[in-house]
Amino acid sequence: MRFAFTEEQQMLKDSVRALLARECAPTAVRAAWSNADGRVPGLWAKLAALGVVGVTAPETHGGLGLGAIELVAIAEEAGRAALPEPLIETTAVALPLLAEIRDPETNARWLAAIASGSAGVSVRLGGAPHAAYAHAADLLLLQRDDELHAVGRDAVTLEAQRSVDGTRRLSRVTWTPEKATCIARGATARQAVAEAIDRGSLAASAELLGLAQRMIDMTVDYTKIREQFGKPIGSFQAVKHHMAEALSALEIARPVVYRAAWSVATSAPDRATHVSMGKAFASDAALVVAKKALQCHGAIGYSFEHDLHLWMKRAWALAAAWGDAASHRARVGAALFGAQFSMASTR
Amino acid sequence: MDLTFSDREEAFRVEARAWLEANVPRESIPSGDTAEGFALHKRWEKKLFEARWSAVSWPKKYGGREASLLEWLIFEEEYYRAGGPQRIAQNGIFLLAPTLFEFGTEEQKDRILLRMASADDLWAQGWSEPNAGSDLAGIKSVAVRDESRGGWRLSGQKTWCTRGAFCDWMFGLFRSDTSAERHRGLTYFLVPLRTKGVTVRSVDRLDGDAGFAEVFLDDVFVPDRDVLGRVHDGWNVAMATASSERGLSLRSPGRFQATAKRLVDLYTRYGDGSDPSLRDAVVRAWMDAEAYALYTLQTVSRVSGGGTIGAEASLNKIFWSEMDVRMHETALRVLGAHAELVDGAPDAIDGGAWMKGFEFALAGPIYAGTNEIQKNVVAERVLGLPRK
Numbered sequence: 190m191r192f193a194f195t196e197e198q199q200m201l202k203d204s205v206r207a208l209l210a211r212e213c214a215p216t217a218v219r220a221a222w223s224n225a226d227g228r229v230p231g232l233w234a235k236l237a238a239l240g241v242v243g244v245t246a247p248e249t250h251g252g253l254g255l256g257a258i259e260l261v262a263i264a265e266e267a268g269r270a271a272l273p274e275p276l277i278e279t280t281a282v283a284l285p286l287l288a289e290i291r292d293p294e295t296n297a298r299w300l301a302a303i304a305s306g307s308a309g310v311s312v313r314l315g316g317a318p319h320a321a322y323a324h325a326a327d328l329l330l331l332q333r334d335d336e337l338h339a340v341g342r343d344a345v346t347l348e349a350q351r352s353v354d355g356t357r358r359l360s361r362v363t364w365t366p367e368k369a370t371c372i373a374r375g376a377t378a379r380q381a382v383a384e385a386i387d388r389g390s391l392a393a394s395a396e397l398l399g400l401a402q403r404m405i406d407m408t409v410d411y412t413k414i415r416e417q418f419g420k421p422i423g424s425f426q427a428v429k430h431h432m433a434e435a436l437s438a439l440e441i442a443r444p445v446v447y448r449a450a451w452s453v454a455t456s457a458p459d460r461a462t463h464v465s466m467g468k469a470f471a472s473d474a475a476l477v478v479a480k481k482a483l484q485c486h487g488a489i490g491y492s493f494e495h496d497l498h499l500w501m502k503r504a505w506a507l508a509a510a511w512g513d514a515a516s517h518r519a520r521v522g523a524a525l526f527g528a529q530f531s532m533a534s535t536r
Numbered sequence: 537m538d539l540t541f542s543d544r545e546e547a548f549r550v551e552a553r554a555w556l557e558a559n560v561p562r563e564s565i566p567s568g569d570t571a572e573g574f575a576l577h578k579r580w581e582k583k584l585f586e587a588r589w590s591a592v593s594w595p596k597k598y599g600g601r602e603a604s605l606l607e608w609l610i611f612e613e614e615y616y617r618a619g620g621p622q623r624i625a626q627n628g629i630f631l632l633a634p635t636l637f638e639f640g641t642e643e644q645k646d647r648i649l650l651r652m653a654s655a656d657d658l659w660a661q662g663w664s665e666p667n668a669g670s671d672l673a674g675i676k677s678v679a680v681r682d683e684s685r686g687g688w689r690l691s692g693q694k695t696w697c698t699r700g701a702f703c704d705w706m707f708g709l710f711r712s713d714t715s716a717e718r719h720r721g722l723t724y725f726l727v728p729l730r731t732k733g734v735t736v737r738s739v740d741r742l743d744g745d746a747g748f749a750e751v752f753l754d755d756v757f758v759p760d761r762d763v764l765g766r767v768h769d770g771w772n773v774a775m776a777t778a779s780s781e782r783g784l785s786l787r788s789p790g791r792f793q794a795t796a797k798r799l800v801d802l803y804t805r806y807g808d809g810s811d812p813s814l815r816d817a818v819v820r821a822w823m824d825a826e827a828y829a830l831y832t833l834q835t836v837s838r839v840s841g842g843g844t845i846g847a848e849a850s851l852n853k854i855f856w857s858e859m860d861v862r863m864h865e866t867a868l869r870v871l872g873a874h875a876e877l878v879d880g881a882p883d884a885i886d887g888g889a890w891m892k893g894f895e896f897a898l899a900g901p902i903y904a905g906t907n908e909i910q911k912n913v914v915a916e917r918v919l920g921l922p923r924k
């Protein structure tokens with residue numbers, strides 16, 4: 190029993206953190222809001238060079254062949270930096286899904302290209318209404334009923350949808366399933382897609398932890414220096430209690446997400462339930478933290494000019510994406526009480 | 537990261553489970569916060585001791601098994617899973633003993649620990665006073681030096697002493713230097729309750745049981761050998777106890793997981809299936825107990841790797857105490873109009889235990905330092921917000 194990252198995992202986490210501190214400062218996140226693709230120019234290539242993009246891809250296809258624990262370590266750092274890149278879609282979902290399906294032609298053409306950052310991928314699985322970063326994708330993995338299709342960007346029509354988080358470029362995807370694009374069907378597809386959605390939920394949970402941690406850090410820094418009535422507002426008990434409650438929500442969520450990573454990494458029989466517990470706790474925690482952070486910042490936090498909203502809006506989006514807290518609790522309930530769970534309830 | 541138990545730990549679990557299954561009383565024992573129940577509970581504590589289960593983490597010479605922190609957690613999980621009775625010895629074993637191990641002399645440990653493990657001596661805590669609750673450093677009870685007899689004379693009043701009416705000893709803080717300010721000038725004493733000058737008056741709790749006592753001390757002589765730690769250094773000594781109380785040992789996850797399991801069972805028997813919000817609350821309660829167990833495992837990993845439990849212990853205390861209230865509130869919702877039936881009323885479900893548990897849970901956010909104080913501690917010492 191050692192419920193902590195190994196030295197290697199911690200080193201990977203630290204290196205991602207250092208890279209993002211340099212390359213993904215709040216100014217870069219803010220700038221991404223008004224970029225054409227909502228991303229930080231050149232950053233994806235740097236992440237790919239570090240092995241981050243392809244961390245979950247097989248070594249035979251240019252990846253690091255690592256699992257869910259490393260994924261969570263990286264995603265937490267992505268959240269801390271509010272990284273505006275398709276990390277969940279690519280690294281958590283698409284690469285392991287393609288590796289799992291093992292369609293020789295698709296994998297030969299796409300796996301290494303995606304892992305190296307030279308090709309972009311987007312996904313729309315389960316009940317998700319939209320695909321993120323589809324406009325920048327070369328390939329889309331799309332689910333219809335119990336079929337999974339790998340569709341080229343040219344074969345879909347995208348209708349852009351504005352997200353409250355200006356970096357999250359969402360699209361409604363219109364497409365027609367073809368026999369040639371189907372890479373898996375039936376039970377194989379259902380199982381692989383369910384696992385892929387779970388990895389998406391897991392990575393989103395970890396990003397939410399990082400987002401929440403950063404919002405707490407920002408708020409602590411601010412309440413230490415902002416003075417009213419002649420002293421720092423952080424000295425007032427009302428502010429202290431908000432912040433203690435925020436930290437409490439985050440700290441209890443953290444081990445639940447890490448345990449989910451362990452369960453996915455080891456293919457534990459309860460992994461789906463554990464992922465749902467993690468997403469439910471992480472979503473709730475991030476929303477509580479966001480609310481407390483805004484309240485403790487006061488009017489300055491409500492301004493567009495202040496950076497808090499860049500993190501807060503990502504938290505709002507990710508708390509609901511990949512299944513919100515209530516839908517994941519419903520899935521835990523189904524496991525507890527033995528009822529059936531349908532994939533459609535992961536909105 | 538590795539969340540598996542070793543063979544040794546699994547073997548420990550098997551042994552604990554087998555013993556508990558064979559020995560935990562089938563019938564529930566009356567509350568240990570009544571005279572009748574206390575005697576029965578004392579017998580149970582002795583049985584635990586005889587099989588070396590009363591203080592598993594202690595050295596063998598004091599009746600323990602030298603179990604690791606993780607094994608202690610496993611034992612606790614199995615104990616509550618088996619429906620083991622409330623532990624009336626816990627204030628001694630889990631609150632005083634860690635402090636004794638850290639600050640006690642060999643003479644004190646030899647004299648006190650074995651009798652504590654065997655429930656020959658039961659211990660009450662003596663922190664609060666009528667005018668010193670959350671503001672613990674404001675205590676007024678005094679210790680006056682008696683050089684000729686080699687000890688101290690204690691006077692004052694302690695209150696909210698858990699099961700004080702039935703206990704043999706009390707541990708607590710007294711002001712040994714009245715000229716020093718607040719946290720300074722306090723000394724940690726071990727005080728016999730059945731001695732000249734001590735008057736113990738039981739105080740009924742919210743649920744009507746005599747779970748509390750007030751202890752009046754009138755010139756009570758305590759020899760030097762019953763000072764724990766250095767004279768005038770009692771605050772630091774006591775805080776070591778307080779952090780173990782909040783941090784790990786007072787409320788292991790096992791009891792909440794057992795409560796959550798009983799709640800899930802209660803819901804499947806009596807829950808209104810047409811109310812999705814009730815179902816969600818039950819699921820949430822179960823998840824909370826799991827999360828607390830995981831949080832504790834994470835803490836144990838940190839401590840086993842050489843880390844310490846500091847102010848983070850306050851986070852822990854806030855979480856379990858609020859969770860315990862929520863779980864019981866949810867159980868009362870499940871019970872609906874039956875919730876108010878208590879004390880074995882003929883139609884009471886589970887003997888009215890949920891209402892009793894709810895009343896007990898309500899004390900959680902108050903004792904061991906109110907949650908408001910804990911939030912201050914978290915904000916100041918974990919997050920680094922300014923004290924003033």
